[in-house]
Amino acid sequence: MRQIQSPKRPSSSNASVRNGAAMTLEPTEAIIEKALSGAKIFPLWLDHPDRPSPQPKLRGVIPADLAIVGGGFTGLWAAIQAKEQDPSCEIVLIEAGEIAFGASGRPGGIVSTSIMHGLKNAVRVFPDDVGELERLGQENLDGFRDTIDRYAIDADFEWNGEMTVAVNDRELPELREEFDLHRKYGHDVEWLDAEAVRRHLNCPDFVGGMWSHERSGTVHPAKLAWGLKAAAISLGVKIFEHTRMDELRPIGAGLRVRTESGEITAHRVFLATNAWGAKQKKVKRRIMAMRDHVLATEPLTDEQLARIGWTERQGIYDTRTELNYLRLTKDNRIVFGGSVGYAFGNDLEPASDEEISTYYALARDFFRKFPALTDVRISHVWGGPIDYCLRYSMYFEPLHGGRAVYVGGYTGFGVSGTRFGARIGLALLKGEKAPELELDIVRKKPAMIPPEPFRWIGARITLAVLKDVDTKGGWRLWWIRFVNFLGYPI
Ligand SMILES: Cc1cc2nc3c(=O)[nH]c(=O)nc-3n(C[C@H](O)[C@H](O)[C@H](O)COP(=O)(O)OP(=O)(O)OC[C@H]3O[C@@H](n4cnc5c(N)ncnc54)[C@H](O)[C@@H]3O)c2cc1C
Known part of the structure; x- marks a missing residue:
């Protein structure tokens, strides 16, 4: 350190x-x-005496009904909800580093109701669905709190708005x-x-x-992730840490997740890899x-x-x-x-x-x-x-003919929304027919982001402008308006 x-x-x-x-x-x-x-x-958050020791690395071949890749909030919520829905489902979760070493162990830890990065953004992106998205956000946060209580997770919650x-x-x-x-x-x-x-x-x-x-406050995010990890293990989820997915391939009617020292053969795969989705062939166009x-x-x-x-x-x-x-x-x-940054590639x-x-x-x-x-x-x-992502909210990318799904795009606003993202991701993998799956948040994808080097050039100029726009204004305000006009919300 x-x-x-x-x-x-x-x-x-x-x-x-x-x-x-x-x-x-x-x-x-x-x-x-x-x-x-x-x-x-x-x-x-991670510099804490309660940090649990990591689960072992995956070695050898292991079958699963559901393989989850990524041990942040999305992956942990997916594991818990899948087990609660069907206790007989064999679930394996792998994490490249340790649980919560991605965004989930690093946020401000402000918990919000919205699953849309705020009400204003919901109105901007899905004006026809705002009422329903609001209802789902509130329901999600109530479910979030129920789960925390059910598993007695101590994560320094303060519900002060x-x-x-x-x-x-x-x-x-x-x-x-x-x-x-x-x-x-x-x-x-x-x-x-x-x-x-x-x-x-x-x-x-x-x-x-x-x-x-109402329905908002603050949390110790790493303690929340560690609590969710313990809950998942108590339900029978097998977790392997320091286990990176190197390859995802179809095999028969299922998929094979290959890692450095083992593999998972799974019926379904949930990619809960957040910003690492930007390295995934199909997802990187939008994340x-x-x-x-x-x-x-x-x-x-x-x-x-x-x-x-x-x-x-x-x-x-x-x-x-x-x-x-x-x-x-x-x-x-x-x-x-x-203080936002972007590094090439x-x-x-x-x-x-x-x-x-x-x-x-x-x-x-x-x-x-x-x-x-x-x-x-x-x-x-x-x-x-x-x-x-350009709509500032989670999106769902079915992969391999629906046998896998990527869920991400929270754009820095996912401490509670990840629970909803996980729920919808699971429903898509199961081919369910729930009414919320008909909403545009599930059916539509965010617009594409240009590839390198345009991605890097655009980010460099815009981020430089952002540093001074509020204090110096002038042409910077015009640049921000121009970028917004092009469809990149700031
Ligand atoms: C600085 C910061 C501040 C934030 N503040 C807030 C806030 O105040 N309120 C709020 O609501 N949200 C906030 N957020 C956003 C919130 O933290 C995230 O939306 C949320 O944690 C996302 O969870 P996740 O599980 O999807 O992703 P992550 O926690 O990033 O988990 C993804 C995991 O996938 C693993 N992984 C990636 N590739 C592989 C692979 N090939 N094999 C195996 N594992 C892999 C990674 O190691 C990582 O642990 C903030 C985020 C940041 C970075």
Whole structure:
């Protein structure tokens, strides 16, 4: 596990204000440097004494009714739901690394109702199905909570809702529209003006907000994944870790999953490989493997916490174009994320994850939001894979004539949605005829994303623009509008 020794300053000026609306103070380089010094480059969530030892590697040939590839939330939810539906079903789950070493052990851990990356996105993508998608999202979250209770999974849940905050007067009308939309679909939401929002969280950036009280909160994602793993094992699922699928081939009426030291012969295969889908022949046309980056502070003292308020402890998203998300952990650390990158060729282990400059910018954003916390140290920084697709929500790709299915595309919003994705993926594998399988979310696929090098060039320009669009505006706003016009939502 690497640590940041002496962070090298990327060149930048120490402007004193930005953001005409909020007049935020710019943190000095010395503050950022001191805070980052000694931080571990490793996910806070996985750096935990409860981390279970891995299951053995697969050796030899093993038959299965269902093989699941990928040990994140999607794969674990698929395993549990398949076993609950049919306890006699023989299920084998393989994971290339260890359980939760992908996105599931690295998120902000804000749990939401939506299976569509938010209500606004549902309206954008499937306007005719919004009511039904909302209902399914609520049903999914209720089922999610029931399962957690049934298996007594201790994952530091706090059901305190989520708050979306505007960081600029320009964004208030749009947030207000979102608020009205939430009301229209029956959400228990509260509008907060600048003063009210700052009473919740003393952050000079915030000029207004919407607090959604119900069916959302925060979780320790790795503890959730480990709890789901234990539940799956208790149901009889065979899990093999450090076992990568190298090849998937039809064999007779089923499929063969080949790994380095063994193979699974299975009737059906569920690919729960998230951003790694960008390496899969058919899926890569619609999925792009991006990275997002996160930092976690050391636990705040009561006095430090009192400086910023946050007594309701909601998960928070802001309306920056490259959004920041933030939440408190059980031991009162702040987890703060939102600095997206893309490495050529859908690289899932990019060198930039180890580069200090990646976290320097994120830390600067953190201190801009929390000028009252300049004495707080950062304990962990990390990057994680985002399975970006153009509709920002899960999609389903049947493969090998329906004997296999890939489920992914959550685009960084899948802590609870993965349960729904797993349920639908299983129904497709079984050839069920449920009404939700007729919805466009299941029947339609997201638009294609250009291949390399266009993918990389487009991402480079857009990501560079995103860094400054909210503060500098100008031609950057036009670029974002142009990219949106081309059908790439930002
Ligand atoms: C930085 C970050 C912040 C996020 N914040 C939030 C948030 O606050 N709220 C929210 O709802 N969502 C959030 N998300 C998204 C959420 O974490 C994901 O949508 C969710 O974890 C996806 O789960 P998954 O099981 O589909 O994928 P993963 O957890 O990535 O699992 C895929 C697994 O497949 C394995 N695999 C890949 N290829 C193979 C192979 N060939 N053989 C065997 N195994 C293989 C990988 O090792 C990996 O473990 C965030 C994501 C990131 C990265």
